[in-house]
Amino acid sequence: MVNVETLEDGDMVYAASPIYNDGGLEGVEEGALLYPEGTRGVIVRKGHLEENEERSVFLVRFEDADKNLGEPIGCWAEELRAEEA
Secondary structure (H helix, E strand, C coil): CCCHHHCCCCCEEEECCCEECCCCCCCCCCCCEEECCCCEEEEEEEEEECCEEEEEEEEEEEECCCCCECCCEEEEHHHEECCCC
C-alpha cells in the first residue's frame, strides 16, 4: 500500500472518505457533501502547515460526475488514499 505522504504534484489520489465543505468554500453550504468516498482526483500542490511542518496538506482537484476537474480543495493526508478501493 502506497503512503499518501510520499506522493507528489500530479499524482492521482482517491477520497478515502466522503469530503464535506468545512466552511472554506464560498457559495457552498457548510457541511455539504463535495465528493463521495472513492472520487478520483489529482494532487495540484503539496505543502505543510506553517506552524507544524510535519502536517502535510494537499491541494486536490477531484473529478465531477462528467470527469471534469473541480476547483482545488485542501485535504489532509488521512482524507486521501493512493489506490482505488
